[in-house]
Amino acid sequence: MTATTVPEAATGVLPRADGSAKYSHAGYIVTGSVNGPIEAQRRDEHPYEAHVDVIVRPAAGIGGTRERHLESILQSSLAQIILVKNFPRSLIQIVLQIEHSPENDYVNTKLVQANLNISIMPALFQTSVLALLSAGVPMKAIATATAVALSHQNGTKQTIVDPSPREVETAQSVHVLAFTSHDELLLAESEGHFTVNEWDDVYETARKVCCRPTTQKEGIAMVLDDEDASGPDMRHFVRSTMESKVATDLHWK
Amino acid sequence: MPREVEPSLNERQFVLQALQENLRLDGRELDQYRPLELNFGEEYGVADVTLGKTRVLAKATAEVTVPYTDRPLDGIFTIATELSPMTSPSFEVNRATETEVLLSRLLEKTVRRSGALDTESLCLVAGQKCWSVRVDVHVLSHDGNLIDAACFAVVAALRHFRKPDTSMDAGVLTVYTPAEREPVPLSWLHSPFCVTWSFFGEDGEFAVLDATWLEEQVRVGSCTVSLNKHGEICQIAKLGGTPVDAVSLLQCTSVALTKVKEFSELMDRRLTEDLKRRDKGGFMAQLKADNDR
Numbered sequence: 001m002t003a004t005t006v007p008e009a010a011t012g013v014l015p016r017a018d019g020s021a022k023y024s025h026a027g028y029i030v031t032g033s034v035n036g037p038i039e040a041q042r043r044d045e046h047p048y049e050a051h052v053d054v055i056v057r058p059a060a061g062i063g064g065t066r067e068r069h070l071e072s073i074l075q076s077s078l079a080q081i082i083l084v085k086n087f088p089r090s091l092i093q094i095v096l097q098i099e100h101s102p103e104n105d106y107v108n109t110k111l112v113q114a115n116l117n118i119s120i121m122p123a124l125f126q127t128s129v130l131a132l133l134s135a136g137v138p139m140k141a142i143a144t145a146t147a148v149a150l151s152h153q154n155g156t157k158q159t160i161v162d163p164s165p166r167e168v169e170t171a172q173s174v175h176v177l178a179f180t181s182h183d184e185l186l187l188a189e190s191e192g193h194f195t196v197n198e199w200d201d202v203y204e205t206a207r208k209v210c211c212r213p214t215t216q217k218e219g220i221a222m223v224l225d226d227e228d229a230s231g232p233d234m235r236h237f238v239r240s241t242m243e244s245k246v247a248t249d250l251h252w253k
Numbered sequence: 254m255p256r257e258v259e260p261s262l263n264e265r266q267f268v269l270q271a272l273q274e275n276l277r278l279d280g281r282e283l284d285q286y287r288p289l290e291l292n293f294g295e296e297y298g299v300a301d302v303t304l305g306k307t308r309v310l311a312k313a314t315a316e317v318t319v320p321y322t323d324r325p326l327d328g329i330f331t332i333a334t335e336l337s338p339m340t341s342p343s344f345e346v347n348r349a350t351e352t353e354v355l356l357s358r359l360l361e362k363t364v365r366r367s368g369a370l371d372t373e374s375l376c377l378v379a380g381q382k383c384w385s386v387r388v389d390v391h392v393l394s395h396d397g398n399l400i401d402a403a404c405f406a407v408v409a410a411l412r413h414f415r416k417p418d419t420s421m422d423a424g425v426l427t428v429y430t431p432a433e434r435e436p437v438p439l440s441w442l443h444s445p446f447c448v449t450w451s452f453f454g455e456d457g458e459f460a461v462l463d464a465t466w467l468e469e470q471v472r473v474g475s476c477t478v479s480l481n482k483h484g485e486i487c488q489i490a491k492l493g494g495t496p497v498d499a500v501s502l503l504q505c506t507s508v509a510l511t512k513v514k515e516f517s518e519l520m521d522r523r524l525t526e527d528l529k530r531r532d533k534g535g536f537m538a539q540l541k542a543d544n545d546r
């Protein structure tokens with residue numbers, strides 16, 4: 001399996017959902033659909049704001065505790081960027097179907113895994129943001145997410161952006177960070193052993209991936225083509241995906 | 254959960270009247286399928302089936318478990334169909350609707366009970382260890398004729414699937430990882446396919462193949478025939494609805510056979526194409542001088 005190093009996405013892939021997106025990056029392929037605002041069930045209804053419902057469905061097997069945990073993390077961070085106060089008593093439903101996750105060729109995968117695989121979170125997060133954009137759900141900001149692994153190899157520290165399953169296995173700690181388009185930290189999940197200084201390093205690395213500034217040159221937005229820049233430029237990726245979506249939507253003009 | 258929007262009276266009459274004039278809204282013949290597409294994923298056992306706007310993803314997986322005590326010589330084979338709100342917001346999580354129950358029952362009857370997969374070959378150690386093969390059906394988008402698309406996807410996924418190779422040595426079972434040994438295909442006996450007829454008109458005199466979601470909502474009855482390319486019928490399901498003339502039902506099964514032959518031809522073609530794509534080295538790799546001897 002050749003893991004794509006460059007993120008790829010398509011919006012509006014499902015004809016019947018309000019908004020949908022297919023996202024593939026670092027070996028993960030996720031399809032997401034967004035329906036909303038729709039009528040909420042009585043138990044989910046909130047008098048002042050919309051209820052954001054996130055459903056994560058694994059590629060094989062039925063969702064368990066692991067998926068519920070991922071859902072709760074995604075739900076709380078997405079509810080921060082969606083303008084939930086605009087739609088009281090309604091529901092915004094986000095369904096994320098994992099289609100493929102990278103496999104470790106040296107281990108036979110088990111269907112039911114108790115441990116949490118947090119390195120899938122950026123893919124899920126990015127899919128839901130793109131699907132929300134495709135559905136036209138009003139949001140405060142657009143968010144970008146990335147996974148960073150810290151590993152110690154013969155005494156030297158190393159930060160790996162978008163680690164493979166094998167790298168996750170050998171890494172000392174794995175972190176998932178998400179930033180809004182105002183460069184604010186939205187989500188920080190960590191797993192493993194690390195010090196505060198190490199976390200600061202991770203923060204800086206993730207920030208470089210998620211919030212790379214686009215330099216203005218004579219009124220034209222240009223992306224810095226840094227040689228030393230590590231990892232993909234997520235913000236530029238979301239922007240170019242939406243640009244192509246708008247271009248196809250306005251094709252008739 | 255919001256209810257599914259039902260077609261209005263005008264829409265209903267428009268569809269029905271058009272059908273009486275042998276016309277369909279998308280311009281198809283009455284016994285014509287929408288374009289059927291089959292794509293395989295990067296890994297083994299993933300089939301993505303598109304039938305018009307209906308899209309189904311099936312994924313086959315296998316793991317070693319303990320067999321059922323009443324069937325010590327058989328492996329375990331399950332088909333899981335769970336319709337998520339992605340299909341339509343009217344589907345709730347963890348609450349089976351009628352569509353879902355009927356779909357899983359039909360797939361069970363067609364693929365499992367017809368003995369398409371040899372479950373005895375999944376046994377590793379009698380009464381102790383066996384393979385448990387599981388197919389997960391994910392309906393991404395539902396625009397009618399879910400049964401045919403899902404059945405096609407399940408059969409494609411299982412035929413494409415490779416399970417890890419195993420060996421028994423002095424009572425010790427070894428399951429090899431993909432890096433150690435190339436995974437092996439399942440022992441597949443025959444490929445059954447579903448063909449669903451929808452009936453319209455007062456006495457169900459109009460039989461239509463591959464109904465869209467709108468047509469499914471206004472039909473008076475339906476009948477699913479499952480058969481393989483040899484014309485062996487695995488099951489016929491006519492669940493309620495208007496009674497249909499026996500002669501027209503016979504007509505339906507014979508048309509179904511021609512459709513099934515087309516399906517199996519398409520699947521065979523796509524499987525060989527995929528095999529060629531994976532087998533990059535092929536003959537040239539064998540001829541290489543640096544081949545490890």
